[in-house]
Amino acid sequence: MVEFRVDRGGGLPAYLQLVQQAREALRLGWLRPGDKLPTVREVVATSGVNPNTVLKAYRELEFAGLVEARQGAGTFVKAALGSVEPEVMAELREQLGDWVRTARTAGLEDEDIHALVGVVLTGENNNG
Amino acid sequence: MVEFRVDRGGGLPAYLQLVQQAREALRLGWLRPGDKLPTVREVVATSGVNPNTVLKAYRELEFAGLVEARQGAGTFVKAALGSVEPEVMAELREQLGDWVRTARTAGLEDEDIHALVGVVLTGENNNG
Amino acid sequence: MVEFRVDRGGGLPAYLQLVQQAREALRLGWLRPGDKLPTVREVVATSGVNPNTVLKAYRELEFAGLVEARQGAGTFVKAALGSVEPEVMAELREQLGDWVRTARTAGLEDEDIHALVGVVLTGENNNG
Amino acid sequence: MVEFRVDRGGGLPAYLQLVQQAREALRLGWLRPGDKLPTVREVVATSGVNPNTVLKAYRELEFAGLVEARQGAGTFVKAALGSVEPEVMAELREQLGDWVRTARTAGLEDEDIHALVGVVLTGENNNG
DNA sequence: GTGGTCTAGACCACC
DNA sequence: GTGGTCTAGACCACT
DSSP, rough: OOOOOOOSSSSSSSHHHHHHHHHHHHHHHOOOOOOOOOOOHHHHHHHOOHHHEEEEEEEEHHHHSSEEETTTTEEEEEEEOOOOOHHHHHHHHHHHHHHHHHHHHOOOOHHHHHHHHHHHTTTTOOOO | OOOOOOOOSSOOOOOHHHHHHHHHHTTSSSOEEEEEOOHHHHHHHHHHHHHHOOOHHHHHHHTTTSEETTTEEEEEEOOOOOOOOOHHHHHHHHHHHHHHHHHHHHTTOOHHHHHHHHEEEHHOOOOO | OOOOOOOTTTTOHHHHHHHHHHHHHHTTSOOOOOOOOHHHHHHHHHHHHOHHHHHHHHHHHHHTEEEEEETTTTEEEEEOOOOHHHOHHHHHHHHHHHHHHHHHHHHOOOOHHHHHHHHHHTTTTOOO | OOOOOOOOTTTSSSHHHHHHHHHHHHHSSSSOOBBOOOOOHHHHHHHHHOHHHHHHHHHHHTTSSSSSEEEETEEEEOSSOOOOHHHHHHHHHHHHHHHHHHHHTTTTHHHHHHHHHHHHHHHHOOOO
């Protein structure tokens, strides 16, 4: 079961954090079509946000066609995001893990790594 | 000179995007102590946000001790973030570029990649 | 409940006056951890400044780690400043009151007294 | 000779700091009618502000009737502020010094002391 | 009804 | 022409 966490104080709206974490879980295959999302009450209990905030996030996911709320039953995953085979994903993950270890050894912090990934993905070139 | 871009509509507050981009530039060494940040008016011109939004971002950076605003002169970088040698950074970047190419070939989209990086960094293990 | 007042026309920015009054209240124990600050709207009503000015002051206090803004709930004192016992404080206050009376009898105005306190505190010696 | 100091970064306008320091010097008798204020150049050299800023402060003092600018000669004190005898002032200062020592021993910091003085002067009563 | 974000625009302090 | 302060007011996130 996916578990949500909310970090207050970072400026990022709580409901957005929930939406992004759900999307991430879908991306990585932690959530697959048919899976049940935690109930609003469970999310409230584990993350400390207001029920309405959770509802808003779930509504947003439903609007995006990713989940489906079934009255009295809960909220369920409707569509998948990404379709990479688990084995391929695992392989990529291992390779990335190696690289991350190298980067950390070189002195990069997590924030540096995120920044570098962003740059490489957008293909910006500030190598001069 | 660093150039800021603001993507409205993503829910992420404009001033936060500016703060993060500045931090990223510091992280990657694009901005070094003593460097001048674009003036408020320049950012307004290139990104389309309101001057006060830029001021708020700059103030946040100042609070964090990263930059220093000098009345009538501009805003300048005060402290560095991270101190990895450019050559090392370039090497890491190349390796990461290779991995990204592999990942994309396997069908991962940018969002998948970001999610995977996040997971690997936090060391979460949902393989089981 | 602490009540803020803003004196326009003294050149001192309104938001700074609010910050200083809050700090003063914390210093003197009028505000203690957990206490609720007046809402933005209340301050607006009692002091006549703009809501954004109050927000700026509250944000500054939050940056300083003194208060905590809880969305939809209000702004609350997080940390104490100084920790002198109320009785000790009262005793000191009484002694100071005596001295002030003497000083005023001698012809000193409030501004003189403030100046003299500043000098004594910084230990400057221009008796020369 | 009075020496001005300017503390940037406190939010308080530089020219106001100069004005207040001049007033304080007049209050405490460090500057007496006929005395010469430091030249603009000297202030610039010792405080690091812009000449125009000093000029603005001196203009303000002149407007208040406290000083007088004599072309080519400098700026001179015209009027006194406060008229307490030096011996009385010294006596008060000594008494205040005793009280300050007591307060500091009790754990009060300078900021607490300033706050307390402000409260006693305005006669506010929050003793409950 | 709470605080937070953003805008448009005026005016000030400073270089 | 630089950053800083403040206003008026709209709209959003959250309790």
